[in-house]
Amino acid sequence: MIDTAFHHSWLFVLVWGLIATAIMSTVTEGAQMLGISRMSLPFLFGTMFASSRHRAQVIGYILYSLGGLVFGLVYVGVFYTLDYSSWWFGALMGFLHGLFLITVMLPTLPYVHPRMATDYDGPTSRRRVEPPGPFGLHYGRLTPTITVLAQALFGLVLGIAYAH
Amino acid sequence: MLPCGTNAKCALAAVRNPVKFAAVSDETRQTESDFPPIRDYALIGDCRTAAVVAKSGAVEWLCLPNIDSPSIFASMLDRTRGGHFTVRMAGGEMVSRRYLEGTNVLETTFAGPDGRMTVTDFMAIAAEGGRRLDPERELVRIVDAVEGMPEAEIVCAPRPDYGREKIRIHSRARNGWAISNSGTHHFVHSDVQLELRGMDCLAGRVRLKAGERRRVIFTCATRDPAIMASAFDGDRKLDETTAWWREWLSQCRYTGRYVAQIQRSVLALKLLDFVPSGAIVAAATTSLPESIGGGRNWDYRFCWLRDASFMLRAFADTGFQREGLAFFDWLMHTTQRTQPHFLTLYDVFGRTDVSEITLDHFTGYRHSAPVRIGNAAKDQLQLDVYGEVINAAVDSIRRGNWLTPSECRLLGKVGGVVCDEWRKPDDGIWEQRGMRRHNTYSKVMCWAALHDLVELADKGVIKVDRDRFVRERDAIRAEIMERAYNAEIGAFVGAYDETFVDATALLMPRTGIIEADDPRMVSTWKRIRERLDHKGWILRYEHGTDGMEGNEGAFGICSFWAVDYLARAGELDEARARLEKLIAEANDVGLYAEEVDTETGEFLGNFPQAFTHTGFINAALALERVEEGRKPDVRRRSGKGLEHGADEEGQAELEPETET
Numbered sequence: 001m002i003d004t005a006f007h008h009s010w011l012f013v014l015v016w017g018l019i020a021t022a023i024m025s026t027v028t029e030g031a032q033m034l035g036i037s038r039m040s041l042p043f044l045f046g047t048m049f050a051s052s053r054h055r056a057q058v059i060g061y062i063l064y065s066l067g068g069l070v071f072g073l074v075y076v077g078v079f080y081t082l083d084y085s086s087w088w089f090g091a092l093m094g095f096l097h098g099l100f101l102i103t104v105m106l107p108t109l110p111y112v113h114p115r116m117a118t119d120y121d122g123p124t125s126r127r128r129v130e131p132p133g134p135f136g137l138h139y140g141r142l143t144p145t146i147t148v149l150a151q152a153l154f155g156l157v158l159g160i161a162y163a164h
Numbered sequence: 165m166l167p168c169g170t171n172a173k174c175a176l177a178a179v180r181n182p183v184k185f186a187a188v189s190d191e192t193r194q195t196e197s198d199f200p201p202i203r204d205y206a207l208i209g210d211c212r213t214a215a216v217v218a219k220s221g222a223v224e225w226l227c228l229p230n231i232d233s234p235s236i237f238a239s240m241l242d243r244t245r246g247g248h249f250t251v252r253m254a255g256g257e258m259v260s261r262r263y264l265e266g267t268n269v270l271e272t273t274f275a276g277p278d279g280r281m282t283v284t285d286f287m288a289i290a291a292e293g294g295r296r297l298d299p300e301r302e303l304v305r306i307v308d309a310v311e312g313m314p315e316a317e318i319v320c321a322p323r324p325d326y327g328r329e330k331i332r333i334h335s336r337a338r339n340g341w342a343i344s345n346s347g348t349h350h351f352v353h354s355d356v357q358l359e360l361r362g363m364d365c366l367a368g369r370v371r372l373k374a375g376e377r378r379r380v381i382f383t384c385a386t387r388d389p390a391i392m393a394s395a396f397d398g399d400r401k402l403d404e405t406t407a408w409w410r411e412w413l414s415q416c417r418y419t420g421r422y423v424a425q426i427q428r429s430v431l432a433l434k435l436l437d438f439v440p441s442g443a444i445v446a447a448a449t450t451s452l453p454e455s456i457g458g459g460r461n462w463d464y465r466f467c468w469l470r471d472a473s474f475m476l477r478a479f480a481d482t483g484f485q486r487e488g489l490a491f492f493d494w495l496m497h498t499t500q501r502t503q504p505h506f507l508t509l510y511d512v513f514g515r516t517d518v519s520e521i522t523l524d525h526f527t528g529y530r531h532s533a534p535v536r537i538g539n540a541a542k543d544q545l546q547l548d549v550y551g552e553v554i555n556a557a558v559d560s561i562r563r564g565n566w567l568t569p570s571e572c573r574l575l576g577k578v579g580g581v582v583c584d585e586w587r588k589p590d591d592g593i594w595e596q597r598g599m600r601r602h603n604t605y606s607k608v609m610c611w612a613a614l615h616d617l618v619e620l621a622d623k624g625v626i627k628v629d630r631d632r633f634v635r636e637r638d639a640i641r642a643e644i645m646e647r648a649y650n651a652e653i654g655a656f657v658g659a660y661d662e663t664f665v666d667a668t669a670l671l672m673p674r675t676g677i678i679e680a681d682d683p684r685m686v687s688t689w690k691r692i693r694e695r696l697d698h699k700g701w702i703l704r705y706e707h708g709t710d711g712m713e714g715n716e717g718a719f720g721i722c723s724f725w726a727v728d729y730l731a732r733a734g735e736l737d738e739a740r741a742r743l744e745k746l747i748a749e750a751n752d753v754g755l756y757a758e759e760v761d762t763e764t765g766e767f768l769g770n771f772p773q774a775f776t777h778t779g780f781i782n783a784a785l786a787l788e789r790v791e792e793g794r795k796p797d798v799r800r801r802s803g804k805g806l807e808h809g810a811d812e813e814g815q816a817e818l819e820p821e822t823e824t
Contacts, residue, residue, distance in 0.1 A: 032387045035347045043388045052295045053391075115297065122338030123353075123392035128297050130390035131339070138342065139389055140349075 012161075017072025020157040021065055027150040037140035039132070039147055041067075047115045047129050068154070071097075075158045090159015091152045098151030102144045106132040199243065199530045200224075202767035203751045206261065206270050207448055208303075209435040210287035214448040215303055216240060216771070217270055217285050219261060221252030225449055228348055228384045229301055231438060232445070232465040232512055234325040234537075236350060236384075241451060241535050242526040247323030249382060251283050251305045254315040254369060263753055267409035268431050269402070270753070279312020281372065288401040289408045299351075299383035299391045304398045304405075306379050307356075309372035318380055320352055320366040326523050326537070331364050339392050341366055347386075354380035355395040417483030420788050425747055428754035429777040430482050433475070436774050438512040442490035443467045443498070444475055445512065447758065447770035453532030454716045454759055454769045461532055463539050464758075464770040466509040466518060469495060469549045470593065471775060472556035478778040480563050481785050492560045495553065496571055504577035506553060508546045508595070509539060518542050544591035545600070550582050551609025551675070558616045561625070576628040579617040583636045586610040592659075593668055594704055601659035604648040605668035611640040612675040641677060649684055655691035656684065664706045665691050667722035670729040674797070680732035689729060698762035700745040702726050717759035717768040720746075720776030727783040731790045739787050746780070756780070 031037045045067070046060025075093060079085035110118040110131040117123040117131055136143040204219040213233070216225035224240040226249070227233045238246035252258075256276030263270055269286040288302035307316045324331060324345045331345045340353035341360075352358065356378050358368040370378055379398035383390065412434065418426045436445050447464035454460035472495050479488035498514025499506055511518050522534035557575055561567065567575070592603035614637035620626045621633070647660040658666030669688050673680035696703040701718030702725070723746055730739035749765065750756055756776040758769025786796035 035386075038349065038385060038387060038389055040388045047297065051297055053297055054295060056297070117339055117392050119337040119339060122340075123394045125394065125397070128391045128394070130385070130392055132389070138336075141344075 013073055013076050014069060016158055016161040017069040018065070019161075020072060020154045021068025023157055024068070024150045024154040025064070027153060028146060031142070031146045037136075037143040037146045039136055039139040039143045044109065044113065044116075044129070044132075048113055051115065051126075071154070072158060075155060076162065079158075079162045085159050085162035087156050087159045087163060090162075091156035093159070094152040094155025095148060097155065098148030101151065102135045102147050106136045107134055199240075202452055202529075202757050202769075202771050205240075205771055206263075206751075206753045206755065207432065207435050207772055208268055208270050208286050209448070210289050210301065211434060211437050211439040213287070213301060214435050215285075215287065216449060217272075219258045219272065221250050221258065221272060221274070221283055223249040223285075223303065226303065227465070228350070229386050230512065231436075231448060233348070235327075236322050236324050236348075238323065238326060238526070240449070241523075241529055242327060245323060245327035245525060247321050247327060248319070249303070249305075249321070250317070250319045251285075251307060251380060252317055253278075253281050254317040256281070256314060261752055263428070263431070264406055265410075266413045266427070266431075267406050268435055269406055269409065273310075274314070276314065278371075279314040279374065280310040281314040281316060282308045282310060283316075284308070284402065286402065286405050289405045290401075291404070291408055291411075297391050299393050300386060301384050302393055302401065303382040304379065304401050305381070306377060306398050306402060307372070309374050309376045311374050313371055313373055315369055315371045316356070316378060318354070318356055318358065318366070318368045320358075320380075320382070321364065322350055323364075324348070324350070327525065328523075333360055333364060333366060335360070349385045349390065351383045351385070351390060351392065352380065353383070353393045353395050354378070356380060415483050415486075418481075418785070420784070422747065422784050425750070425754060426482060426781055426784060428750075429781050430479070430484060432755055432772050432777050433478065433774055434484075434487065436772075437487060437491075441498075441512055441514065442494035443510075443512040443514070444471065444487075444491050444774060446471065446775060447773045449770045450537055451532070451535040452529050452757070452768070452770045455532075456530050456761075456768070457532050458716070459532075459534065460716060460769075461528060461534060461536055462541075462770070463520070463536050464773070466511055466539055466542075467494075467498075468509045469499070469506055470508070470546070470552045471778070473552045473559055474775065474778040474782060476556050476559055476563075478781040480559075482781060485563065489560060489563075489565055492556055492565065495556065496574070499553075503574055504581050506549050506578075507542050508544050508549060509542050516542060540597075541591075541595040544595055544597075545585075545588065546592060546595070547582070547585060547588070547590045547606040548593050548603075548609035550578055551611075551613040554578060554613040554616050555609075555675075558620065561620075567625075572626045575617060575620065576626050579614060579628055579633055582610050582613045583632060586636065586640055594666075596709075601662070602647070603659045603666075604644065604656055605658075605666065605671065607640055607644050607648065608668075608672055608675055608677055611637055611644065611677055614640070615676065644677070653691060654684075654687035656688045658705055658709065664709050665695055666705045666709075667692060667696055667702050667719065667725060668704075670722070670725040673729065673732045680729060681734065685729075686733070689726075689733070692726070696722070697726075700742050701749075701760050701762055703762075717761045719759055720756045720773060721779035723760075724776070724779030724783040728779075728786050728796070731783070731787040732796050734790070736787070736791060739783075740791075743784060743787060 042060030042064040045063040046056030049059050050056040110116045116129040117127045132138050200218045205216045208215050213227055213231045215223045218224050223237050226237045227235045237248050239248040253274035253276055256274040258272055259275045260273045272283045274281055284306040286304055288304055322343050329345050331343050334342045336342050340351055343350040356368045356370045358366045361367050379395040381393040383393050416427055445465050446468055450463035451461035475491050476488040498510050507516055518538045520536055520538035520540040522536055526535040528535045589600040589602050590606050591600055593605055614633045618633050621628045621630045648656050650657045655665050656669040658664045672678050678685055695706055698718055702722040704719040704722050707715050727739045727743045755772040757767035757771040758773040761768055789796050
């Protein structure tokens with residue numbers, strides 16, 4: 001049950017949103033460094049707004065962190081709406097969120113991302129970023145697993161935070 | 165043998181679809197008997213990695229993403245398992261090859277009954293670098309039909325991780341082909357229709373009319389989603405890369421007799437420059453043999469500290485101060501973990517974990533096994549390294565660099581190590597394994613280290629135990645003169661109490677320990693010429709000295725040391741004659757390997773070799789200086805500049821050298 005005043009504060013939501021985002025980033029970045037997956041949401045976000053690799057990385061991480069906070073609010077909103085939260089419920093939400101990401105969001109990305117090539121048009125001078133393909137498999141065979149796992153961890157952390 | 169130079173899957177595909185498979189001509193097959201001579205190779209690169217291209221049009225060596233990463237193409241070391249990327253003219257022969265003027269862009273011309281075409285190979289470089297969305301690395305190959313209707317033929321058979329990893333090639337429709345494996349991902353983009361042969365080879369043919377152009381681009385991505393190359397961008401990349409190299413080369417100050425050769429050598433050295441760190445590797449390859457069929461096969465994709473002073477001098481004397489000082493800065497930074505002791509070599513990022521293993525699944529170049537990656541020489545004791553590093557430090561100060569207080573203290577500590585260790589036998593400059601000796605050159609460089617440090621101390625640049633340094637310095641020299649000079653044979657020998665001569669004796673005048681025209685040096689040169697000289701090429705030491713089976717070739721750098729020595733000794737005619745002969749022996753695009761077979765003239769050892777090219781530059785410049793009545797080295801400045809070094813802030817600084 002969520003019953004203390006601090007649990008109701010915005011600060012609490014922001015702090016745990018940041019913690020959950022950091023843990024999710026650690027998993028995805030770690031997977032990149034280990035060569036397991038090339039999936040990088042910060043890079044994909046950043047290249048929507050910048051044609052410079054350097055600027056795209058910086059902008060991407062800022063947007064990614066802000067996105068983590070926003071989704072943290074959404075998760076907390078669900079907890080409040082249902083008046084229930086636990087580690088497994090948070091993880092389940094993250095798992096479903098991850099599935100949505102790889103089945104709907106990623107395959108749709110080439111059609112909304114201004115610099116992402118599609119399998120039909122090929123790369124032009126503007127559309128050069130590699131499309132993720134179904135389930136993000138273009139970025140590595142374990143990309144769906146890593147992505148869903150990272151999202152599940154995100155939800156799990158928030159679930160733990162609001163289970164007290 | 166199969167067109168892809170490959171495996172059972174290709175064989176199966178060939179049986180199932182013999183007509184389609186036969187579309188790729190026999191000429192693209194790589195068989196174990198057709199290793200090209202090392203002389204036939206050329207190098208292209210982007211200052212992060214480099215590709216070795218044969219006259220046949222095959223890229224036979226490429227490591228991605230960095231020059232010391234595992235290979236993706238390595239048919240240079242194994243014709244069937246190594247992998248290659250061939251672009252050539254079907255039914256045609258290579259008729260000429262050149263680098264575009266002032267660049268590292270290679271143009272190979274093929275001709276045959278159907279006409280004439282060129283293949284232009286380069287690794288893309290953009291001045292904007294990471295400020296643009298470009299692939300991490302781009303090997304671009306552009307085909308131009310010049311005359312008639314030549315048919316271009318492309319075969320891409322990637323074999324990641326030194327051929328140890330299985331791959332699958334997937335079509336990405338209009339986004340080309342993706343090569344999936346567990347590490348770095350690779351992509352092929354082309355405006356030529358390519359087909360999959362088996363699961364691991366791409367091939368295609370296209371007949372062109374005169375004036376038509378086609379492109380094929382090989383890229384990689386390590387961490388992030390890839391940036392896809394567009395085949396049509398190849399033209400723009402060619403213009404940008406050509407402009408970048410010409411802009412870089414415009415810094416060259418050398419305007420002497422050998423301007424074309426010197427420029428080619430600095431361009432080759434720049435290809436071995438790993439710009440993310442400033443390190444310069446000794447060569448772009450591993451395990452090209454020092455003797456065919458022998459075991460002297462080493463991985464040279466590392467940075468030897470010994471090269472520092474040679475490299476610094478070669479770059480700085482030709483106007484490329486930035487490259488020379490960047491290498492010195494890398495050296496000072498990267499050795500921090502082991503200072504004041506130095507290892508012999510480090511990787512491009514300064515890491516010391518370069519353990520040596522053998523790739524037993526590779527046959528080796530012309531069956532010269534084993535193929536090694538990593539280098540066990542890092543654990544050797546090579547005392548000459550201290551002298552070379554100190555020499556580089558002093559040289560960099562003379563050229564206007566400054567040292568931080570901690571670097572000044574480090575020099576003093578290094579001097580202490582030299583004082584402690586110079587009496588030990590070591591593995592020596594030639595890294596002979598399992599036979600430590602009192603190598604003369606190691607002692608000479610220990611003397612040189614202390615000599616330079618005492619000079620710096622006298623000028624107030626560093627604070628050291630001067631009396632100890634002077635005492636040890638003089639003791640080293642006395643011992644060298646007593647034990648390294650063999651009066652019976654009239655020569656400085658390679659190691660104390662031995663009788664073999666070693667080409668490193670030619671460097672003694674360069675350090676200042678003895679004059680070049682000293683009778684002992686003159687007689688040493690005579691002995692070296694008798695024992696080590698083969699038609700102008702100089703062996704590093706007499707056969708049998710290293711205890712390994714088989715004879716090796718003559719060393720390129722030793723041959724240039726002879727020119728340098730003769731210039732210092734005033735034997736200018738002989739020096740000039742030797743230099744011009746050596747220049748004529750470079751390959752068709754002006755590159756040298758580590759060694760040369762004295763009987764056949766074939767290149768041996770890793771290619772191209774930085775040490776040989778620095779030797780050429782330093783020798784040519786020294787000779788021209790002497791011919792112009794100047795001293796062979798950058799002139800030592802008077803104490804004026806040194807005296808305001810090591811000030812209250814502790815920065816050691818000298819005025820930049822100016823010609824007089």
